Amino acid sequence: MLMGKKDYWRWSENVYIDRNKDWRQGEIITCGIDVGSVSTKAVIMVDGSLYAYSVIRTGVNAQENAKKAFFPMEEETGIKIENCSYIVGTGYGRINIPFAHKTITEIACHGKGASFVGGKKIRTILDMGGQDCKAIHIDEEGRVTNFLMNDKCAAGTGRGLELLAELLEIPIEELGTRSFDIDEEPEPISNVCVVFARTEAYGLLKKGWSKNKVLAAYLRAIAERVSSLIMRIGVEPEFFVSGGISKNVGIVKRIERIIGLEAVKVDIDSQIIGALGAAIFAKALYEKERGII
Amino acid sequence: MIVHYGYLDASGEYFITVDDSKCSVCIEKGCIKACPKSIFMESENDYGEKVMMVKDEVRKMLKYICAECKPSVNRPPLPCVTACPYDAITHSW
Numbered sequence: 001m002l003m004g005k006k007d008y009w010r011w012s013e014n015v016y017i018d019r020n021k022d023w024r025q026g027e028i029i030t031c032g033i034d035v036g037s038v039s040t041k042a043v044i045m046v047d048g049s050l051y052a053y054s055v056i057r058t059g060v061n062a063q064e065n066a067k068k069a070f071f072p073m074e075e076e077t078g079i080k081i082e083n084c085s086y087i088v089g090t091g092y093g094r095i096n097i098p099f100a101h102k103t104i105t106e107i108a109c110h111g112k113g114a115s116f117v118g119g120k121k122i123r124t125i126l127d128m129g130g131q132d133c134k135a136i137h138i139d140e141e142g143r144v145t146n147f148l149m150n151d152k153c154a155a156g157t158g159r160g161l162e163l164l165a166e167l168l169e170i171p172i173e174e175l176g177t178r179s180f181d182i183d184e185e186p187e188p189i190s191n192v193c194v195v196f197a198r199t200e201a202y203g204l205l206k207k208g209w210s211k212n213k214v215l216a217a218y219l220r221a222i223a224e225r226v227s228s229l230i231m232r233i234g235v236e237p238e239f240f241v242s243g244g245i246s247k248n249v250g251i252v253k254r255i256e257r258i259i260g261l262e263a264v265k266v267d268i269d270s271q272i273i274g275a276l277g278a279a280i281f282a283k284a285l286y287e288k289e290r291g292i293i
Numbered sequence: 294m295i296v297h298y299g300y301l302d303a304s305g306e307y308f309i310t311v312d313d314s315k316c317s318v319c320i321e322k323g324c325i326k327a328c329p330k331s332i333f334m335e336s337e338n339d340y341g342e343k344v345m346m347v348k349d350e351v352r353k354m355l356k357y358i359c360a361e362c363k364p365s366v367n368r369p370p371l372p373c374v375t376a377c378p379y380d381a382i383t384h385s386w
Contacts, residue, residue, distance in 0.1 A: 152300035
């Protein structure tokens, strides 16, 4: 009998609804949709406050991703795309959102979203996404003043971590905590390239290293690599981490050690920050078009 | 806004940095004509300012595309940097 293989890379899709609010009572309903290379996020705001969001895995049909991300919220609350006053698309696949009124780069959206959830003191943002990594500086209004993106190397991306989870056969959501279950922090893996790092990790496992120790060495290498990106634009407090990898405590804590700053913690899923920023822009654009402000 | 176009890989850091706040006041955008490989274009940034950008399709190949202007010895001044009257452009390598 064939046994089903466990997908260690598979992270959980999720949906959130603020049950204390009713979208039907709102005046301005805006939506932000962030179509990323690995995950698609949709956020609905009612009169400028967060009402609902959903996070799904990005599929192969680019045009369908945005609809699929919206659907879980529709299913839970009855809200439809047509009920949204204004929709802003962002992310790698933003040009493939047929019902978006406008598209804005994810850099500007992450700046706006981080400032909204983390407060006006946020100055440095690290967005670690599915297939790229961005270091962003913002001012007190959430406007981007400096940014750098690296999307040529997979080190420090969600896809890189998915491959590592498969290699070590550890569920991706456990990678961070298990990387601290070691006697002593090892030296980082020397190859940050995802392909070569796999080979190096195999070698270390054969040498008798535990999975957790290999994991710690790999996450430390990623943290060092990503920190060099942030340091290139300059680290200024307060510091915020967004994107799917922000949920990996093993990387975030190691970055904090390297740059000497603790990341601001927020109550909401930091994977949706780009979509949230897009929804905030949507409200401002709607009001501007209607002459409300 | 300061924008770093380029990438970082195992061989090094290859970024062209553009200071939009200086770039947006430049009407001529001489850098666009000065580049022998035509890597620049004028476009609007997210805040509605007309600025010079590095074309997306060349962003991950800068090390190779810009090589012609960067001989390993006796490197002359870079045409894009020289053409910019506001010192808005710098190269990391």
